[in-house]
Amino acid sequence: MPFQNIVFLTEDASHDAAIDLINEEAFGPGRFVRAAERVREQGPHDRQLSFVASDRGEIIASVRMTPIWAGAVAGHLLGPLAVRPSHKNLGIGRELVRIALAAAETSGSQIVLLVGDPPYYAPLGFARTKPGALTMPGPFDAHRLLAACFGAVDPMTIEGDIRHLNLK
Numbered sequence: 001m002p003f004q005n006i007v008f009l010t011e012d013a014s015h016d017a018a019i020d021l022i023n024e025e026a027f028g029p030g031r032f033v034r035a036a037e038r039v040r041e042q043g044p045h046d047r048q049l050s051f052v053a054s055d056r057g058e059i060i061a062s063v064r065m066t067p068i069w070a071g072a073v074a075g076h077l078l079g080p081l082a083v084r085p086s087h088k089n090l091g092i093g094r095e096l097v098r099i100a101l102a103a104a105e106t107s108g109s110q111i112v113l114l115v116g117d118p119p120y121y122a123p124l125g126f127a128r129t130k131p132g133a134l135t136m137p138g139p140f141d142a143h144r145l146l147a148a149c150f151g152a153v154d155p156m157t158i159e160g161d162i163r164h165l166n167l168k
């Protein structure tokens with residue numbers, strides 16, 4: 001679909017303040033206690049695979065990708081994904097996920113994981129993982145841990161700790 005006035009850009013440091021505000025607005029202070037956030041705190045996200053949407057110069061949506069290990073498989077954790085209320089339901093969230101997934105696949109990522117709502121992410125290529133097979137540094141709803149796999153990786157066979165790629 002065409003996005004009037006919306007431009008999708010690779011994230012850079014000049015977007016940081018706007019992204020912080022978007023995530024604060026979308027998730028509130030509770031965002032810092034989520035298990036996925038614990039993983040993101042272990043190391044930096046990958047700006048080359050993270051994207052923003054801009055409406056006539058104003059950053060109105062963001063998706064970030066953090067390099068991870070999922071057990072022995074190298075991949076990325078997608079999130080946070082957030083769109084400003086003024087721009088919801090225009091397809092911007094879906095487009096950001098599509099762009100980030102394509103960039104991850106091109107980069108050689110084997111798997112993209114996220115904690116999210118299956119009805120939103122399933123049409124974008126995400127499938128459920130095996131409940132209990134993957135752990136994070138904190139509790140999460142295992143039925144919302146979803147994976148998009150590239151190559152021969154099967155989301156139901158991945159097991160182990162999800163941790164930043166910097167951690168062995």
Ligand SMILES: CC(C)(COP(=O)(O)OP(=O)(O)OC[C@H]1O[C@@H](n2cnc3c(N)ncnc32)[C@H](O)[C@@H]1OP(=O)(O)O)[C@@H](O)C(=O)NCCC(=O)NCCS
Nearest residue numbers: 026081082083088089090091092093094115116117119120
């Ligand atoms: C979830 C979010 C990123 C969606 O972005 P968006 O640009 O508004 O969504 P899109 O335009 O791509 O898609 C809209 C469709 O997704 C549906 N949708 C939105 N959130 C959904 C959810 N949590 N579960 C299922 N469907 C959802 C909408 O009902 C709409 O359906 P339709 O196309 O049948 O009308 C955005 O609403 C948001 O920032 N929410 C707050 C933060 C959040 O929850 N982030 C996701 C964490 S997993």
